[in-house]
Amino acid sequence: MKQINRRLFLNKEHHLYLVKEEAPAPKGNEVLIKIASNGICGSDIHFFHEGRLGNFVVDEPYVPGHEASGTIIQNGPEAKRYAEGTRVVIEPGIPCGHCHFCKAGRYNLCPEVVFLSAPPINGTFCDYICVNENYVFPIPEDLSMEEAALAEPAAVAIHAVQRAQFRLGATGVVLGAGPIGLLTVQAFKAAGGGRVICVDVVEERLQAALRMGADEVIHAGSTETPMDNLGDVVFETAGNRVTTAQLFTVTRPGGCTVQVGWPNGNTVEMNIADMIDKELVYLSVNRYANAFDTALIWLGDGRINGREMITQRYTLEEAEEAFCWALEHPNETIKVIINNE
Numbered sequence: 001m002k003q004i005n006r007r008l009f010l011n012k013e014h015h016l017y018l019v020k021e022e023a024p025a026p027k028g029n030e031v032l033i034k035i036a037s038n039g040i041c042g043s044d045i046h047f048f049h050e051g052r053l054g055n056f057v058v059d060e061p062y063v064p065g066h067e068a069s070g071t072i073i074q075n076g077p078e079a080k081r082y083a084e085g086t087r088v089v090i091e092p093g094i095p096c097g098h099c100h101f102c103k104a105g106r107y108n109l110c111p112e113v114v115f116l117s118a119p120p121i122n123g124t125f126c127d128y129i130c131v132n133e134n135y136v137f138p139i140p141e142d143l144s145m146e147e148a149a150l151a152e153p154a155a156v157a158i159h160a161v162q163r164a165q166f167r168l169g170a171t172g173v174v175l176g177a178g179p180i181g182l183l184t185v186q187a188f189k190a191a192g193g194g195r196v197i198c199v200d201v202v203e204e205r206l207q208a209a210l211r212m213g214a215d216e217v218i219h220a221g222s223t224e225t226p227m228d229n230l231g232d233v234v235f236e237t238a239g240n241r242v243t244t245a246q247l248f249t250v251t252r253p254g255g256c257t258v259q260v261g262w263p264n265g266n267t268v269e270m271n272i273a274d275m276i277d278k279e280l281v282y283l284s285v286n287r288y289a290n291a292f293d294t295a296l297i298w299l300g301d302g303r304i305n306g307r308e309m310i311t312q313r314y315t316l317e318e319a320e321e322a323f324c325w326a327l328e329h330p331n332e333t334i335k336v337i338i339n340n341e
Contacts, residue, residue, distance in 0.1 A: 003034075006340075008125035008319050009061040012051055016320040023128035026076035030130040033088065036145035038124055039067035039153065040326050040336040042178070042239075047119065048323050054262065058119050065125035066092035066117040069139060069148040079133045088136040089151040090124060091292050092116035097134075108159075108289040115287075125319065127340055137292045140300030146313070146337050147299055147306030150183075153335075154295035154304055156260065157183035159288035161191045165256045165281050166233040169194040173231035173250055174214075176238030177205035179335050180260060183304060184235050185214050190303040197230055200238075202331050212305055229253070237261050241268045247282075248274035256281040312336045 003023035010016050026032040044064045046053040072086045082088065095102050095110035102110050117123025139148045157180055166172070172188045174181045177200035185196050198209035199218045206217040218225050220243075229252045236244050239261030245268055247257040257280055275282060298304040311334045314322035319338055326336045 003128060005126055005128045006316060007063050007122070007127075008065070008316065010048060010058060010064050011061040012058050014048060014051060016048070016323060018317070018319075024130045026074055026079065026130045028076050029078040029080075029133050030076040031072045031079050031082065031088075031133045031136060032074040032076075032128060032130050033068075033070040033090065033136065034073050034128055035068055035070040035124055035126060035340050037069050037149040037340070038065045038338045039149045040065075040322060040338065041067055041153065044117070045323065045327055049327055054266075056119050060120055062117075062119045063122035063125055064117045065123035066090075066115070067149050067152040068092075068124035068129075069145045069151075070129075072136070073128075075133075076130075081133045082136070082138065087139040087145065087148070089139060089148050089292065089296065090116070090129075090131050091135040091137065091155070092123070092152065093287055094132055094135055106289055108287045125316070125338065127316075137296055140296055143296070143300045143306075146310060146339065148296070149337060150299060150304075150306045150309055150335065151292055151295040153179055154183050154187070154299060154306075155288040155291035156180055156285065157187040158191075158291040158294050158298070160184055160235055160237075160258050160260045160285045161187045161193075162291065163283050163285055164188075164233045164235070164258050165283075166193065168192040170232035171230070172196045173234040174198045174209075175234065175236045175243040175246070175250070176200060176240070176261060177202065177209045177217075178237065179309065181205075181235070181237035182209060182212050182309065182334065184237055184260065185209055186212055186304045187298070188233075188235070189213050190298050193233070199227075199243075204331050205334070208308070208334060212308060231255065233258065235260050239263055241265060244268045245270050248272075248278065248280060251278065251280055253278040254280075256283065259284040309335045310337050314338050316340050
């Protein structure tokens with residue numbers, strides 16, 4: 001009997017709607033996954049509200065979503081890695097596997113990468129999806145499907161920390177207390193970082209940062225707290241031109257700055273003299289590579305607290321309501337989860 005596959009489409013008029021189709025059949029080394037939970041990413045909200053993000057534009061209907069967990073229900077004829085019934089998360093960036101960057105282990109830079117939910121590529125807001133078996137990862141036994149769906153954004157934070165250059169016990173500063181910022185606070189500590197300071201303009205998110213391990217928080221609107229030379233390693237996770245422009249001021253001499261967020265407008269005026277004078281290392285982050293195993297381990301053992309990250313839950317039938325909530329209530333939202341059942 002054929003399974004019915006509900007797929008959530010977003011069109012250029014910013015409308016979300018469900019379409020019912022037959023579930024696909026896995027080919028080659030693909031596995032068919034029954035989706036359990038999806039997180040709504042900030043990029044999903046950009047596409048929903050603005051119809052574009054960077055160079056990606058919604059000009060035809062597509063399926064958003066790339067923070068997904070589910071269960072393998074069928075193996076393709078060449079798939080051998082996992083038994084049917086295995087609970088997995090999906091790494092949504094599928095590279096070519098044979099270019100220079102793939103062979104060097106930096107497959108996130110593969111020029112042929114296919115990223116689920118980057119228009120026009122369909123994503124994971126559906127009941128069933130076929131994925132290359134090499135880009136799914138088994139979920140620890142005690143980790144819920146909802147928390148496992150956070151492996152994708154956790155991988156961004158872990159990749160950022162892996163890119164950073166710091167000594168064990170170094171002081172970190174995280175600019176931005178959104179989902180990626182809060183995950184970076186936790187990943188930095190899990191990787192051997194010391195004291196962590198989190199900076200934001202939203203009091204609710206600063207309180208969340210304290211609950212998730214930040215040692216100190218700073219309200220960016222306060223003029224009382226000097227921002228000079230706060231940390232050995234500074235992560236910009238807000239995707240904001242103002243915080244990006246502050247990076248070299250906030251970082252101590254000899255330190256490292258990591259650009260995780262994508263600043264609005266792309267172009268930022270920065271004082272390069274500060275970077276040169278302090279002899280800073282300036283690094284950037286493009287999604288992630290080789291981070292999902294660690295993300296699942298740290299979510300599973302509690303070094304990253306996924307449960308605390310989830311603030312709202314909806315069903316797939318309520319997806320439009322969920323997207324509207326995330327768009328209209330950013331101060332009350334960390335991570336919205338959409339469950340298929």
